Amino acid sequence: MRILVVNVNTSAAVTDAIAARATAVASPGTEIVGVTPRFGAESVEGNVESHLAALGVLDAVLRYGDPYDAVVQAGFGEHGREALQEALEVPVVDITDAAASTALYLGRRYSVVTSLDRTVPLIEDRLVLGGLAARCASIRASGLGVLELEQDPSRAVAAIAGQAVAAVADDGAEVIVLGCGGMAGLADAVRDRAGVPVVDGVPAAVTVAESLVRLGLSTSKIRTFAPARPKRIDGWPFG
Structure with missing residues (x-):
């Protein structure tokens, strides 16, 4: 089985960290391929960058030339x-959905700890869209940008764990979800300080993707994610 794990930003170092975390939890026989978009922002922390990342990820996946069984x-x-679900025949798993849905198995309410406060509304919207918001106790910002998380892991753990502890004490959270792909690999350290289960979206998504492939399941192609109707695309700048 081959799973493409696609970073949403253009930082090769972040891609490597994400791929390493994915590989660590993948089953024997599963190959993890880390993919970095050709264009986009070096870190995604707002609406403009997020919409640009959607195009960059779609471009990167459609350009990948070898067979694969799922995309994270x-x-x-x-x-x-x-867009990925509409364009592809294989399962597509987003780490937001995978992490939040995994948290539902582990406690009554979960909190997300993310990077900057400006990303909180985006996460709120995605959880609502995914039907996962009802049991979300809170979304807290660590105050660190995506690239800062990679540059200083000890500072990152302290900031994330501090918000996780507050979510448990003040918000009623029973599970913590790490709300950034750049936090891959920090779950154990945060769990030790917060004293509750901590879900890292990257391994959660890989596990879900493997399960879907083994079950022979993929995205429904009726209505919502039916293939796009054939038509001319004018002015597409990326080849």
Whole structure:
């Protein structure tokens, strides 16, 4: 089985970290391929960057030349999953949906700890769209940008864990979800400090993708994600 794990930003270092985390949890026989978009922002932390990332991810996947069995979109709260589901025949799993749905198995209410406060509304919208908002106790910002998370892991853990502890104490959270692909690999350290289960979206999404492939299931092609109608696309700038 081959799974494409697609970073939503153009940082190769973030892609490598995400792919390493995905590989660590993948089953024997599953090949993880980390993919970085050819264009886009170096970190995705707002609406313009998120919409651009949706195009970059779609472009990167459609340009990938070898066979694959599933795609993981490794951006928390970002746009683009629906376009992939419409364009592809294989299962598509977004880390937002995978992490939040996994958290529902582990406790009554969960909280998300993300990067910057400006990303909170995007995550709120994605959880509502995915039908996952009802049991979300809160979405808290660590105050660190995506690239800062990678540059100083110890500072990242302290900031994320601090918000996780507050979510448990003040918001009624019983599970913490890491709300950024750049937080891949930090779950154990945050769990040790918060004292509750911590879900990392990257391994959660890989596990879901593997299960869908093994079950022989993929996106329904009736109505919502039916193939696009043939038509001319004018002015597409990316080849």
